Amino acid sequence: MTLGYISKRLFHLALIMFGVxxxxxxxxxxIPGDPAQxxxxxxxxxxxxxxxxxxxxxxxxxxxxxxxxxSNIVQGDLGHSVRTNAPVTGEIWVxxxxxxxxxxxxxxxxxxxxxxAGVLSAVKQYSLWDYGxxxxxxxxxxxxxxxxxxxxIYLFAVKYPVLPMMGRISLGLEVxxxxxxxxxxxxxxxxxxxxxxxxxxxxxxxxxxxTIPMAIVARITRSAMLEVLNxxxxxxxxxxxxxxxxxxxxxxxxxxxxxxxxxxxxxxxLLLGGAVxxxxxxxxxxxxxxxxDSLSGRDYAAVQGCILVFALLMAAINLAxxxxxxxxxxxxxxxx
Amino acid sequence: xxxxxxxxxxxxSTSALTGLVLICLIVLLALFGPWIAPADPLLPSxxxxxxxxxxxxxxxxxxxxxxxxxxxxxxxRISLMIGIISVTISLIPGTILGLLSGYFGKRIDSxxxxxxxxxxAFPAILLAIFITAIxxxxxxxxxxxxxxxxxxxxxxxxxxxxxxxxxMLFVQAISHLGGGHLxxxxxHILPNCLPPIIVxxxxxxxxxxLQAAALGFLGLGAQPPSPEWGAMLSEGRQYIQLAPHVAAxxxxxxxxxxxxxxLFGDGLRDVLDPSLRSQ
Numbered sequence: 001m002t003l004g005y006i007s008k009r010l011f012h013l014a015l016i017m018f019g020v021x022x023x024x025x026x027x028x029x030x031i032p033g034d035p036a037q038x039x040x041x042x043x044x045x046x047x048x049x050x051x052x053x054x055x056x057x058x059x060x061x062x063x064x065x066x067x068x069x070x071s072n073i074v075q076g077d078l079g080h081s082v083r084t085n086a087p088v089t090g091e092i093w094v095x096x097x098x099x100x101x102x103x104x105x106x107x108x109x110x111x112x113x114x115x116x117a118g119v120l121s122a123v124k125q126y127s128l129w130d131y132g133x134x135x136x137x138x139x140x141x142x143x144x145x146x147x148x149x150x151x152x153i154y155l156f157a158v159k160y161p162v163l164p165m166m167g168r169i170s171l172g173l174e175v176x177x178x179x180x181x182x183x184x185x186x187x188x189x190x191x192x193x194x195x196x197x198x199x200x201x202x203x204x205x206x207x208x209x210x211t212i213p214m215a216i217v218a219r220i221t222r223s224a225m226l227e228v229l230n231x232x233x234x235x236x237x238x239x240x241x242x243x244x245x246x247x248x249x250x251x252x253x254x255x256x257x258x259x260x261x262x263x264x265x266x267x268x269x270l271l272l273g274g275a276v277x278x279x280x281x282x283x284x285x286x287x288x289x290x291x292x293d294s295l296s297g298r299d300y301a302a303v304q305g306c307i308l309v310f311a312l313l314m315a316a317i318n319l320a321x322x323x324x325x326x327x328x329x330x331x332x333x334x335x336x
Numbered sequence: 337x338x339x340x341x342x343x344x345x346x347x348x349s350t351s352a353l354t355g356l357v358l359i360c361l362i363v364l365l366a367l368f369g370p371w372i373a374p375a376d377p378l379l380p381s382x383x384x385x386x387x388x389x390x391x392x393x394x395x396x397x398x399x400x401x402x403x404x405x406x407x408x409x410x411x412x413r414i415s416l417m418i419g420i421i422s423v424t425i426s427l428i429p430g431t432i433l434g435l436l437s438g439y440f441g442k443r444i445d446s447x448x449x450x451x452x453x454x455x456x457a458f459p460a461i462l463l464a465i466f467i468t469a470i471x472x473x474x475x476x477x478x479x480x481x482x483x484x485x486x487x488x489x490x491x492x493x494x495x496x497x498x499x500x501x502x503x504m505l506f507v508q509a510i511s512h513l514g515g516g517h518l519x520x521x522x523x524h525i526l527p528n529c530l531p532p533i534i535v536x537x538x539x540x541x542x543x544x545x546l547q548a549a550a551l552g553f554l555g556l557g558a559q560p561p562s563p564e565w566g567a568m569l570s571e572g573r574q575y576i577q578l579a580p581h582v583a584a585x586x587x588x589x590x591x592x593x594x595x596x597x598x599l600f601g602d603g604l605r606d607v608l609d610p611s612l613r614s615q
Contacts, residue, residue, distance in 0.1 A: 015450070020457050027466065138598060138602075141598060142594040142595040143594075146550060146587075147583065147590065150572065150587070158580075272462075274461075280554065295466075303469075314459060315457055
């Protein structure tokens with residue numbers, strides 16, 4: 001992989017982000033009605049409306065508005081939220097960390113359980129384990145996660161109240177804000193009570209969010225393992241007298257890992273989308289819930305900022321997956 | 337593969353058959369809903385609010401005392417309609433764009449594919465939420481939003497098929513014999529692109545139903561009192577502690593329909609595209 005390829009991909013990413021900014025800008029201007037009227041309500045006086053239009057730059061030409069908008073974005077200024085009057089960049093940052101914590105936890109669950117189910121299925125092909133795991137994977141892919149979340153809340157927070165149903169930590173408990181990740185901050189502070197509470201709050205939303213990626217990982221792992229298990233070197237490893245566990249874990253799984261890594265990376269994008277629903281169900285104060293709240297509050301600066309951040313994350317993840325893939329598999333040569 | 341071979345293979349596929357049975361079940365509910373449903377799905381009965389499942393009301397009643405079973409049955413019609421219309425909205429422009437992009441290549445390909453990349457840069461549900469919010473929340477706009485979101489997927493699939501077909505001898509022969517672009521595209525390339533399109537459209541029906549239900553759940557889809565499954569779930573969320581059945585049944589119905597499309601799509605893929613056959 002050369003520097004030329006990376007810079008070409010980065011240029012491509014910048015081009016897509018510019019396009020996304022244009023699309024978001026134009027779409028927000030397509031919303032019917034006067035934004036000033038929408039923000040101030042129907043009883044606002046003409047003077048107040050005019051003042052707000054001036055303040056938001058709505059009296060200027062579309063091109064000038066776009067120029068101001070792009071210049072601000074480049075400088076990291078995503079505007080001010082009309083609901084809180086705080087800078088959108090700061091608001092997004094705090095929530096992004098919460099979403100990151102949830103997504104990472106979901107990713108860990110999806111990876112561990114997905115790979116375990118996939119390996120088990122492949123090793124015991126056409127057994128009850130195989131059929132059971134693959135049926136569960138198919139159910140997982142078809143699962144409306146907003147329904148699963150509600151059912152988990154009912155089961156584990158209402159009927160058998162062992163886990164909390166919303167938020168990131170119990171009321172009254174606090175952790176010093178070091179990284180923004182509650183679990184990490186609780187460990188850093190050595191506050192075990194907060195750690196247990198943060199972990200308990202994480203379980204239900206993380207499992208809900210992990211369902212679909214877990215099912216996809218299980219299916220991909222199974223098919224990758226089946227391919228590898230028939231290879232000559234696996235037969236050789238067995239012939240050398242290695243235990244089945246060593247053959248599976250050290251020889252087969254390591255080589256079956258490549259497609260799994262790709263799927264894991266691409267699933268990060270899926271998790272971002274899933275976060276919108278999961279955070280709404282579990283009142284998780286992340287970016288997904290923020291965008292839904294901002295839309296219902298007609299806070300367009302916040303919506304615009306969130307969408308740009310989501311798009312940037314998706315593009316960055318796709319780029320990272322491509323680069324990691326090339327690094328992991330020397331057989332792949334980049335077509336420049 | 338002849339049509340007969342295809343149907344024989346499909347009949348042998350357990351997953352395709354199971355999927356087909358589940359889909360047929362929901363289609364029958366949708367078609368004969370008015371005769372099967374025990375009550376009017378929109379008729380409130382305040383005296384029997386939030387009652388659990390019983391002999392009179394098999395799925396219980398909702399917060400306005402409406403019969404949940406009848407609402408779930410009538411919801412089947414809406415969900416199937418969403419699936420069909422959304423997939424059509426993405427399929428037609430997606431196929432046209434993919435054909436043009438793959439066949440003409442060069443600048444046309446570049447422009448179309450960069451636009452598609454831009455749409456793919458958003459998480460699907462977020463783009464759908466955004467479009468619905470702009471168009472105003474309603475059932476029609478939900479279908480439009482979900483349809484637009486998946487256009488790039490069809491465009492990419494069709495484009496890659498066209499790219500491989502374009503270089504084939506039969507296409508080049510027709511071109512040398514004087515066949516026009518339109519004739520080559522519609523009569524020779526498009527029919528050969530159909531298998532992957534059919535597979536993706538079947539799987540896409542499930543995805544469309546899920547996305548539309550998610551929008552309904554967020555309050556951006558069908559509006560009350562419409563018995564749309566996602567919107568019913570959203571209502572059930574408020575009563576999850578008191579009456580979990582209000583959320584349980586519509587959610588289970590969504591799962592069954594999506595599972596049906598996924599099973600059938602998987603089976604179809606195995607039959608129509610053996611290169612992708614799962615082991």
